[in-house]
Amino acid sequence: MEKVRSRAPRFMGSILGMHRIGFAAAVCAAFPVVANAQSSITLYGAVDDALAYISNQHGHSNIFLKSGSLESSKFGFKGVEDLGGGTQALFRLESGFNLNTGAMSDKDTIFGRLAWVGVTNPQYGTFTFGRQYTPYLLYVGALGPAPALTGATGAHPGDIDQLDVDSRASNAITYTTPSFHGLQVSTLYALGGVAGQFPSGNTFSTAARYTAGKVDVAVGYLRVTNNNVAGTFSPTATGTFDQSPINAGYVSTHAVQYIAAAGKYAFGPVKIGLNYSNTQYKPGSGSLFTDTAIFNNYGITAEANPTPFTGLAAGYSYTRATSANGISDPARFHQFSFEQTYFVSKRSTVYLLEAYQMARGKTLGSKGAGNIVDSVATVGRIGESMPSSGGSQFVAMVGFRHAF
Structure with missing residues (x-):
């Protein structure tokens, strides 16, 4: 028995040795392909904070620290790997945070800003899957x-x-299609994920952009559908929905639709931009209003770099709602915005921001139809959570942004 046992390992060893040689040969044959595949992962982000003054925040002036004023404070990872034949695998993960508290921008969500994976080829275009920006934006x-x-x-x-x-x-x-003589088109569809109700909570967006020399123009469409939650906008809907006193009466919308166009033209060192958008809140069976509410936005911007280290920008926008839901004096807003930047280095920037807004007319309050209230000033994004108590608001900031 001992002799039989001693021969078995030698016999099995010879077989295993042959398998090892075959496996090694296979690895060696595949090795050149692996060696030629190039891949990289990049850590990036920005830390941004500003000392801000607001003239009217719920009826009082305020001085406070505002994280992410010139650029959102964030960090992320992005990667690419060559798959051969010009095809590449891509991914991106991005998280936002409040620099002053350390809290995540999106509660209980690590990568609330971006989380997607995809594949791209210069001849056939790009497919991406996950949480991502809309082509409209x-x-x-x-x-x-x-x-x-x-x-x-x-x-x-x-x-x-x-x-x-x-x-x-x-x-x-x-x-997203490849660029064809400066023209590129992108289309997104987000699945609502509601069993038996395929359209519920879904998002659709498509946009096109054309760039040629000094001209740069784009048009886009976006529709975000509510998740059939009566009286409010469902947090589980696939698309984002910004809420402020301006649209407080329409958060129970069945769907919100956006159509926009923008363009820029370079006059030497100065770029002039024009933009227009149309926002429509469409009621459904669970909505607190009955007529489609429409807001039209018109804007103009100008930007220049007087020196390699400085940047200047200014803009004016006019926003007006149409008469609906019992409102005969619809809301309208005039806003003036200014920005000055000084580039301390390639990655560090000192900046100043100023904006003033005037609000007039009426809109719906949070209770919907019948709850007609005075419009209040709500500068840019800052006024979403810090609206004025009246028809005017002034905001000024001095800040520092470092990108990495």
């Missing part, structure tokens, strides 16, 4: 009013048209 929002003006003070009142950085969608699939 990426194309139209990139031309007006941002990035000439920061969204904190330069976004249209209350960011009512979602042309600032918060237009995202979860559970989304996006296809």
